[in-house]
Structures are given as C-alpha cells and as structure tokens.
Amino acid sequence: MARRLTAVGLEFTESAPLRLIFAHEISAPPDVVYRALAEDVAGWPEWFTAVRDIRPTEDGAGREVRLKGGTRFQETVLAAKAPEVYAYRVDETNAPGVRALLEEWRLTPAGTGTRVQWTFAAAGNTLFRFALRVGRPGLGRAFRDAVTALDQRLTSATT
Template structure:
C-alpha cells in the first residue's frame, strides 16, 4: 500500500542524511539528455532498465514511476532547467522505511569539450537501518546508473543519427 513521504524541497539535496552521487559522461549534448529526462518520461523504461513504466502526471508537474519488483513512486517535479537540471521529489511510495526521497539530475558540458557530464544525486532519509542498507546497495545503484546512462547515450545516438 502506498504511503505519503515527508515533503522536501531542493534544499534537501545537500543536507539529506543519505546522499549517493553518481556521474558519467555521454556523447549527446546536454539539451538532448535533458529532453530524454524531462520531456520523454514515457521513454525511461527503454534506457533505465530498473524502470518498468513511467508517465507524466498533472500536466508534466508530476510523474508516476514503477520499478522492477513492484516499487511505485508518485512524484512532484521540482526543477526543470533545460540542459542543466531536472529534479523530482517522491510524494508517495510503497517502498518500506523510506521517509523522504529527492532525485536530482545535473547536466553540464563534458570535460572533453563534447557531450555531457551527467550527475545523479539520490538524496534520501529513513531510519538508520534503512540508510545503512542503501549504503550497502551503493554498488548496485552505481551499476544501474552506469548502465542507464550508457543505454541513454546509445539511444540518443540512434535517434539523432
């Protein structure tokens, strides 16, 4: 059964009790990556394999996301800055122990001069055992992020080519 989480805003990202930050570079420009993140919500399952379904809600001000294993999120979009940042807060979920969650995707030009540096911050709160378990799962989240960004880069190369 879904339950309501604590409402947090963008200022939660730097102070969250648990912050997991992952970064990778892709060859696509920031604007294309941003479009895939923020404007093609339904396309997420094609590149982020943990996502089984995603759809915008509230005329794009929210999202509904389902993950493998049955986890569900009802989200509110907090930042839509084309080519730079996309962030959303989870308002309701069936994930146990989670008390607050905000995810932020930051985009910047890659150090190589072409492409995009993609940074994903997973800012969460929950009881100490929950935070400990998520820290233990960091490697799995890192792998999921790397795979997702690689898949997204391949998808964008096909759609732009």
C-alpha cells in the same frame, strides 16, 4: 500500502542524511539528454532497466513510476531547468523505511558531450539507510548502465 513521505525542497540534495552522488560522461549534448529526461518521460523504461513504467501526471508537474519488483512512486517535479537540471521529489511510495527522497539530474557540458550527475538524497530508518549504503555499488552500476544505454539510444537516433 503507499505512504506519504516528508515534502522536501531542492536544498535536500545538500542536507539529506544520506546522499549518493554518481556521475558519468556521455557523448550526447546536454539539450538532447535533458529532453530525454524531462520531456520523454514515457521513454525511460527503454534505457533505465529498473523502470517498468513511468508516465507524467498533472500536465508534466508530476510523475507516476513503477519499478521492476513492484516499488511504486508518486513524484512532484521540483526543477525542470533546461538543459541543466531536472529534479523530482517522491511524495508517496510503497517502499519500506523511506521518509524522504529526492533525485536530481544535473547536466554540464563535457567537450561535445555531457557530464551527467545523479544525486539520490534520502532520509529513512536505520535499515533503509543501511540497505542504501550496502547497495551503493549496485545503484552506481545501475546509473552507469542506464546513462550509457540512454547515450546509445540518443546517438543512434541522430545518426
């Protein structure tokens, strides 16, 4: 059963009880990476293997996400500032133990490519926080693999 989460703003990336931050440099330029994140929402399953299905809602102001394994999210886009920041808050989910969740993708130039930083800001019960701490290495690998696959997709599209 889906539950409503606490509505948080962008400041939650700094104040969340649990913040996981991952970064990876890729060769695609920031504007191209931003378009893949914010404008080609339906393309996420092609590079982020945990995502089974994703579609924009409310004329791009929201997203509906289904992960492999059955987790679902209804999200609100909080920041879409090309080509620097794309962030969204989870408003509703069937994931147990979570109380608030916000994800921010920050893109900065790195030579001719992009430094992609993903902040996973969350609040939840003790078991949820413990699971995220234990799962941090796996989440980091999933991020790195996804961003690498995105880079390969973007660079092969331009060659």
